[in-house]
Amino acid sequence: MSLTILGLSGALSHDPSAALYIDGKLIAAVEEERFVRDKHAKNRMPYESAKFCLEQAGIKPSDVDVVAIPFAPISIFEKARWHYAKRYWYAPDRALDAIFAGNRRYYRYKKRIEWCLQQLGFDLKKVKLQPVEHHLAHASSAYHCSGFTEKTAILGIDGKGEYATTFFGWGENGKIHKIKEFYDPDSLGGLYGAITEFLGFEMLDGEFKVMGMAPYGDAARYDFSRLAKFENGELIINTDYANVIGFRRYKEKGKGYYFSPKLIEWLGPKREGDIADDPYIHYAASMQALFEKLALEMMDYYLGDIIKQTGKIAFAGGCALNVKLNQKIIARDEVKELFVQPASGDAGTAVGAAAYVSHQRGVPVEKMEHVYLGPSYSNEDVIAACVRHPSKPVWQKIDNVPERIAKIMVDGNPVAWFQGRMEFGPRALGGRSILGDARSPLMQKTLNLKVKYRESFRPFAPAVLAEDANRWFQIHCDSPYMLLVADVAERHRIAMTEAQRALFGIDKLNVPRSSIPAVTHVDYSARVQTVHKETNPKFHELISSFKNRTGCPVIVNTSFNVRGEPIVCTPEDAFRCFMGTGIEALAIGNCFLAKERQNPALKQSYESAFELD
Numbered sequence: 001m002s003l004t005i006l007g008l009s010g011a012l013s014h015d016p017s018a019a020l021y022i023d024g025k026l027i028a029a030v031e032e033e034r035f036v037r038d039k040h041a042k043n044r045m046p047y048e049s050a051k052f053c054l055e056q057a058g059i060k061p062s063d064v065d066v067v068a069i070p071f072a073p074i075s076i077f078e079k080a081r082w083h084y085a086k087r088y089w090y091a092p093d094r095a096l097d098a099i100f101a102g103n104r105r106y107y108r109y110k111k112r113i114e115w116c117l118q119q120l121g122f123d124l125k126k127v128k129l130q131p132v133e134h135h136l137a138h139a140s141s142a143y144h145c146s147g148f149t150e151k152t153a154i155l156g157i158d159g160k161g162e163y164a165t166t167f168f169g170w171g172e173n174g175k176i177h178k179i180k181e182f183y184d185p186d187s188l189g190g191l192y193g194a195i196t197e198f199l200g201f202e203m204l205d206g207e208f209k210v211m212g213m214a215p216y217g218d219a220a221r222y223d224f225s226r227l228a229k230f231e232n233g234e235l236i237i238n239t240d241y242a243n244v245i246g247f248r249r250y251k252e253k254g255k256g257y258y259f260s261p262k263l264i265e266w267l268g269p270k271r272e273g274d275i276a277d278d279p280y281i282h283y284a285a286s287m288q289a290l291f292e293k294l295a296l297e298m299m300d301y302y303l304g305d306i307i308k309q310t311g312k313i314a315f316a317g318g319c320a321l322n323v324k325l326n327q328k329i330i331a332r333d334e335v336k337e338l339f340v341q342p343a344s345g346d347a348g349t350a351v352g353a354a355a356y357v358s359h360q361r362g363v364p365v366e367k368m369e370h371v372y373l374g375p376s377y378s379n380e381d382v383i384a385a386c387v388r389h390p391s392k393p394v395w396q397k398i399d400n401v402p403e404r405i406a407k408i409m410v411d412g413n414p415v416a417w418f419q420g421r422m423e424f425g426p427r428a429l430g431g432r433s434i435l436g437d438a439r440s441p442l443m444q445k446t447l448n449l450k451v452k453y454r455e456s457f458r459p460f461a462p463a464v465l466a467e468d469a470n471r472w473f474q475i476h477c478d479s480p481y482m483l484l485v486a487d488v489a490e491r492h493r494i495a496m497t498e499a500q501r502a503l504f505g506i507d508k509l510n511v512p513r514s515s516i517p518a519v520t521h522v523d524y525s526a527r528v529q530t531v532h533k534e535t536n537p538k539f540h541e542l543i544s545s546f547k548n549r550t551g552c553p554v555i556v557n558t559s560f561n562v563r564g565e566p567i568v569c570t571p572e573d574a575f576r577c578f579m580g581t582g583i584e585a586l587a588i589g590n591c592f593l594a595k596e597r598q599n600p601a602l603k604q605s606y607e608s609a610f611e612l613d
């Protein structure tokens with residue numbers, strides 16, 4: 001008997017998404033933000049994403065057996081609600097709410113999902129709606145998608161779900177066992193988010209920026225240990241400073257933050273602007289160091305024994321996107337294999353909830369082999385979109401796309417690359433990417449000026465042929481989702497002079513650090529994507545062609561979008577982004593577009609590329 005499960009996330013008013021499993025096979029998964037063009041699609045339901053999943057599979061709403069949602073009612077007999085009430089004693093309205101109406105949020109969400117399903121044409125009397133606890137959904141998205149067959153330690157760290165913020169468990173024979181959970185406000189993810197706000201960035205996105213800023217600072221300068229401790233198996237956040245609600249919040253221009261005025265008294269004013277400066281770089285370093293220390297202590301305490309047995313660990317929740325922590329986990333001797341769910345944020349809980357229900361119903365899900373699970377478009381779609389676009393972009397059809405585009409890149413031109421199905425999860429991995437020559441010392445600046453407009457202290461990430469990865473980076477495993485960070489191999493580094501070493505913070509940016517400076521961070525680290533022939537042959541071929549011409553199997557890979565916007569989804573989005581920015585070359589399917597008037601050298605470059613045979 002066939003089993004069709006639609007997973008829908010969006011319970012926590014951000015990152016709604018949809019995922020579809022048919023008989024254990026992941027047919028489609030996509031975030032709502034890509035369709036509605038609104039980053040994180042806050043306060044929306046996964047309407048367009050669910051519609052896409054059904055279309056991709058060619059099925060009707062009546063073909064869906066179960067709709068799985070990653071948010072569930074929490075019983076009053078569980079510790080979660082009582083813990084919340086006790087820790088939020090200073091906000092009695094919220095504390096009492098947790099006791100007397102502790103599932104209000106669930107019922108509100110359920111109503112909205114039902115409304116969304118009705119709009120999609122579902123008959124609510126026929127389809128079964130099955131709630132899965134938020135952290136079980138994260139856990140499932142890691143464990144069930146890992147393909148691990150042996151006993152596996154499962155770690156989940158995020159801001160919060162219903163009440164839980166952290167999950168420790170193990171998986172065996174497809175079943176997930178819970179060992180321990182921590183509850184709001186005792187949230188390591190929440191603390192990182194609160195300090196992210198203090199450092200002048202937004203929660204949900206800014207955490208990456210704090211992590212990127214940290215290597216410029218010195219964690220030893222400020223002791224952050226007062227913010228949180230892990231003692232006797234419990235995580236305790238100091239809510240005098242962070243993870244606060246109500247009157248304890250620091251307020252500025254009518255906006256409330258998750259940190260308190262007391263934090264400002266201690267550390268000074270909240271950071272403004274785009275510069276990585278003193279003392280904030282040191283604060284970022286201290287936060288990252290505290291985060292790593294506590295996460296590893298907690299992992300050892302609850303999962304150490306299980307990890308020692310088989311060496312397998314599966315990790316999800318927003319904090320699993322912290323690649324620096326992942327680097328520390330994989331560096332442990334006892335860890336043999338780490339699977340991090342590529343969509344570790346809440347978007348991934350649509351996959352997790354659906355996978356969980358599939359297992360519950362006796363249909364194991366397959367290993368998640370790649371993230372190319374979104375929509376794709378034909379050359380005819382692309383041409384039609386060109387014709388419809390008001391500025392009537394001129395396109396030419398080309399063959400041997402990887403080889404010709406590689407040649408254009410070797411000439412120093414960044415290229416927007418739109419091929420195949422869109423990626424699921426926050427990273428562009430060669431489906432909707434902007435690519436460039438990693439050897440160019442100017443590439444980082446060029447990309448920032450032309451298209452990304454992002455903070456200059458943030459490095460770009462490399463995509464490297466999987467077979468060459470360990471010759472260019474200190475990495476001994478695959479990192480297909482850019483979820484591991486590795487140092488550039490010694491032989492490709494350029495040693496800094498004493499004078500360069502003495503440069504402070506951001507000034508170090510201008511010092512070439514390796515033969516691939518565009519992707520080498522100030523501490524020689526790089527957020528690596530290993531590119532595999534089996535999962536993205538066209539992208540692999542492009543980098544191979546680049547290597548044939550240069551000897552270098554590494555290119556810059558950054559997402560195809562501008563700051564503040566979601567990654568492009570359709571050809572129309574691609575044109576809008578392309579035309580509205582300084583990027584001059586676009587390879588979309590078999591079509592090539594160039595702004596040769598802006599860059600006459602580009603014309604020469606692509607003309608010679610098109611002559612190649």
Ligand SMILES: [Fe+2]
Pocket residue numbers: 134138158159160161317318345346
């Ligand atoms: Fe979550």
